[in-house]
Amino acid sequence: MSRPHSEQLSLNTATVRQQWDLRQIIEGCARHEIRGISPWRDQVANIGLAEAARLIRHHDLRVSGYCRGGMFPGVDQQARQATLADNQRAVDEALELGAECLVLVVGGLPPGSKDLPGARQQVRDGLSALLEYARAGGMPLAIEPLHPMYAADRACINTLKQANDLCDELGDDGLGIAVDVYHTWWDAEFYQEIARAGLKRLLAFHICDWLTPTRDLLEDRGMMGDGVIDIRAMREAVEAQGYRGLHEVEIFSRLNWWTQDPDEVLKTCKARHLAHG
Amino acid sequence: MSRPHSEQLSLNTATVRQQWDLRQIIEGCARHEIRGISPWRDQVANIGLAEAARLIRHHDLRVSGYCRGGMFPGVDQQARQATLADNQRAVDEALELGAECLVLVVGGLPPGSKDLPGARQQVRDGLSALLEYARAGGMPLAIEPLHPMYAADRACINTLKQANDLCDELGDDGLGIAVDVYHTWWDAEFYQEIARAGLKRLLAFHICDWLTPTRDLLEDRGMMGDGVIDIRAMREAVEAQGYRGLHEVEIFSRLNWWTQDPDEVLKTCKARHLAHG
Numbered sequence: 042m043s044r045p046h047s048e049q050l051s052l053n054t055a056t057v058r059q060q061w062d063l064r065q066i067i068e069g070c071a072r073h074e075i076r077g078i079s080p081w082r083d084q085v086a087n088i089g090l091a092e093a094a095r096l097i098r099h100h101d102l103r104v105s106g107y108c109r110g111g112m113f114p115g116v117d118q119q120a121r122q123a124t125l126a127d128n129q130r131a132v133d134e135a136l137e138l139g140a141e142c143l144v145l146v147v148g149g150l151p152p153g154s155k156d157l158p159g160a161r162q163q164v165r166d167g168l169s170a171l172l173e174y175a176r177a178g179g180m181p182l183a184i185e186p187l188h189p190m191y192a193a194d195r196a197c198i199n200t201l202k203q204a205n206d207l208c209d210e211l212g213d214d215g216l217g218i219a220v221d222v223y224h225t226w227w228d229a230e231f232y233q234e235i236a237r238a239g240l241k242r243l244l245a246f247h248i249c250d251w252l253t254p255t256r257d258l259l260e261d262r263g264m265m266g267d268g269v270i271d272i273r274a275m276r277e278a279v280e281a282q283g284y285r286g287l288h289e290v291e292i293f294s295r296l297n298w299w300t301q302d303p304d305e306v307l308k309t310c311k312a313r314h315l316a317h318g
Numbered sequence: 319m320s321r322p323h324s325e326q327l328s329l330n331t332a333t334v335r336q337q338w339d340l341r342q343i344i345e346g347c348a349r350h351e352i353r354g355i356s357p358w359r360d361q362v363a364n365i366g367l368a369e370a371a372r373l374i375r376h377h378d379l380r381v382s383g384y385c386r387g388g389m390f391p392g393v394d395q396q397a398r399q400a401t402l403a404d405n406q407r408a409v410d411e412a413l414e415l416g417a418e419c420l421v422l423v424v425g426g427l428p429p430g431s432k433d434l435p436g437a438r439q440q441v442r443d444g445l446s447a448l449l450e451y452a453r454a455g456g457m458p459l460a461i462e463p464l465h466p467m468y469a470a471d472r473a474c475i476n477t478l479k480q481a482n483d484l485c486d487e488l489g490d491d492g493l494g495i496a497v498d499v500y501h502t503w504w505d506a507e508f509y510q511e512i513a514r515a516g517l518k519r520l521l522a523f524h525i526c527d528w529l530t531p532t533r534d535l536l537e538d539r540g541m542m543g544d545g546v547i548d549i550r551a552m553r554e555a556v557e558a559q560g561y562r563g564l565h566e567v568e569i570f571s572r573l574n575w576w577t578q579d580p581d582e583v584l585k586t587c588k589a590r591h592l593a594h595g
Binding site (some may be wrong): 150154155156157161188189190192193194197199200202203226227228229251253254255256258268269270271 | 427431432433434438465466467469470471474476477479480503504505506528530531532533535545546547548
């Protein structure tokens with residue numbers, strides 16, 4: 042028997058980052074009986090790693106992912122080496138927090154570059170180097186394909202197919218995919234690539250909605266049910282592969298949800314997850 | 319021998335639509351020795367179809383495409399039938415203008431729908447019906463894959479692969495693809511799908527640039543050279559298939575170019591096309 046649907050909700054802490062610090066978010070999750078959380082590195086640093094880990098354990102929260110590693114491409118070898126070292130620290134932090142995976146936003150073009158195939162090669166090389174370290178520590182790495190509108194500045198891995206190809210090349214041991222409906226809902230190959238990924242690669246499932254119109258490329262994500270994504274169908278696709286992990290709500294919303302009472306935001310996340318997640 | 323590079327420039331009339339009406343744009347092209355144009359239906363309607371055709375012939379402009387048909391999905395059969403009739407009128411207008419193709423922005427989800435596979439089926443069906451009419455008149459139809467950020471509201475055909483699949487299914491006779499670097503530059507399969515399309519399907523080539531950051535999903539396109547797209551590499555890819563058609567500049571830019579002196583915009587288009595196109 043799988044858990045009840047309501048217990049599968051996890052809160053990505055970016056969703057209320059303008060209103061609360063990480064301590065308040067953790068306590069908010071506990072108060073609203075949200076059983077999972079996915080914190081960002083800057084929020085962890087603000088209250089301290091040890092304290093963050095203590096609070097998460099105290100409230101018995103699962104950590105559906107740690108946000109985030111990646112950003113592999115760099116202008117030169119020195120920059121890429123610094124990124125690798127920083128990513129290794131992120132792996133260590135993820136281990137300390139008991140995260141189920143380290144989410145990777147792989148990075149886009151280095152400054153001044155138009156060489157997208159080259160950037161993708163740098164992602165492959167950087168990921169390969171980090172994987173060695175993460176495997177030794179036992180922290181799974183989750184490649185998150187980002188929407189193509191972020192190809193220049195955030196992630197040049199933009200489809201599940203690309204992520205699956207990377208997993209094929211680098212090996213499945215300790216490597217998989219974070220599937221975010223916001224980034225992948227448009228993809229005509231979504232369902233076949235979910236099947237290709239299979240249970241072993243499905244490390245995380247992120248939900249929110251695509252608003253029409255979308256007024257900002259980065260910070261106008263919608264609450265589940267307010268947009269056009271068939272979230273239920275996409276969830277059923279990952280569950281058909283055996284996925285029983287958490288459903289992580291991640292909403293960047295400068296124009297709406299970041300301006301709301303955070304307790305109301307959490308209540309809304311819970312209700313909408315049940316109705317549309 | 320192919321024509322000199324400078325003679326391959328075509329101006330999509332949206333590029334200066336806030337400053338000039340179609341008559342002024344045609345005369346501007348003639349004055350700046352831009353030998354091709356791609357007008358929009360609303361601009362043609364504003365000065366009258368016959369007058370638009372007369373001016374274009376008078377100035378001996380090539381019409382690299384007519385913008386635009388498509389928008390096939392609809393809430394019901396009646397809506398889709400009305401769209402088909404309107405698309406047939408667009409075919410007639412394109413013929414009158416001597417356009418080299420009718421560009422198709424195929425449409426997104428019908429209002430209230432989350433059924434993306436269903437919308438894609440409606441695109442296939444609507445395109446199939448229009449193709450019969452267009453073939454009889456001898457007007458090539460160019461499917462334009464749009465960037466995935468427009469999947470909900472403008473076009474649910476978002477990759478060259480999807481466009482090639484449609485051409486495979488419906489037949490190449492009178493059917494092909496409009497390749498726009500803005501919509502396709504991020505696609506890891508761009509080069510292989512251009513090769514798959516081949517000369518017979520490459521009906522149009524549109525250029526502009528992707529700005530980082532992009533401040534508006536619709537109206538913040540960049541002038542060639544101001545962004546991250548390797549336009550030259552993409553042009554060489556279509557030319558490697560034998561493409562010798564025009565290079566159509568199409569820039570929606572509420573925040574910049576639409577506020578500039580249109581003669582300066584045309585001069586800039588010419589210079590940037592030579593340097594970066």
